[in-house]
Amino acid sequence: MVRINLLPPEIIEKRIFEKRFAWVLLAGAVTFAVIAVVWVFLQWQVSQKNNELQQNLATYQQVQAQAEAFKVFELKESELAAVRATADKALAARVDWARITNEISLILPPEAWLTAMEADEESGLSMIGHILDSPTDIPDAGHKAVAKLLFRLADLELVENVWLISSVKSVETESEAHLLDFEVSTGLKKPAAPVTTSSVPAPPAQSTQ
Known part of the structure; x- marks a missing residue:
């Protein structure tokens, strides 16, 4: 189709x-x-x-x-x-005065006693006192009791430059027989200042997105 x-x-x-x-x-x-x-x-x-x-x-x-x-x-x-x-x-x-005086009281011989003590941070210590002198010391002029005190002072950690100013026999009286009058001066050791560092923690790091 x-x-x-x-x-x-x-x-x-x-x-x-x-x-x-x-x-x-x-x-x-x-x-x-x-x-x-x-x-x-x-x-x-x-x-x-x-x-x-x-x-x-x-x-x-x-x-x-x-x-x-x-x-x-x-x-x-x-x-x-x-x-x-x-x-x-x-x-x-x-200066640690409490420690110094305590140590001096410990090393001071029982036959010795102080009548005066001056203390200054710059000039140090000055001590005046009496000490029994043994009548059997030969020679008697040796002042061995005072020497023993000086050696003990020199052994203290905070004390230096121990000097004997004087050591003389007391007046020979019935009450003061065999006594030595002494005067001692010492310097003082000052500990070094410790090195200190800051303990401030650093602030935490901040991050932004």
């Missing part, structure tokens, strides 16, 4: 154009829909990143606030370390 198309060519071309235009519109609509979906997805990602950024900024501000609060303790620790260093230096340079 033979089909004969009696439509003019213009009408046929118009119908073909209409069909092509419909396909073009459909392709454009699909493309627009794809672009719209992609745009929405990208906007959602940007929103998520903005939310993360805001959370990170809030966390950073909290950490920064905590760090500022800890700076107060850091300053207090620095001040405490400075005060401790000053106190250590002052205490190290001072």
Whole structure:
């Protein structure tokens, strides 16, 4: 069976154009829909990143606030370390009078006693006293009891430069028989100031995202 198309060519071309235009519109609509979906997805990602950024900024501000609060303790620790260093230096340079007098009382022979003692950080110690002189010393002018006291003083850790100023026999009376009047001076050792270092901990490292 033979089909004969009696439509003019213009009408046929118009119908073909209409069909092509419909396909073009459909392709454009699909493309627009794809672009719209992609745009929405990208906007959602940007929103998520903005939310993360805001959370990170809030966390950073909290950490920064905590760090500022800890700076107060850091300053207090620095001040405490400075005060401790000053106190250590002052205490190290001072003379331990309690220790010195206690040690002198321990090494002082039982036959000796002090009648006067002057103490000064710069000039040292000056002691005046009496000591029993053994009548059996030969020769009697040896003053061995005073010499024993000098040796004991020289062995003290905080005492140096022990000097005998004088050692004479007391007036021969019934109450003062066999007594020696002595005067001794010594220098004082001052311990060296300890080397102090700061113990302030370094602030924690802060990281930003």
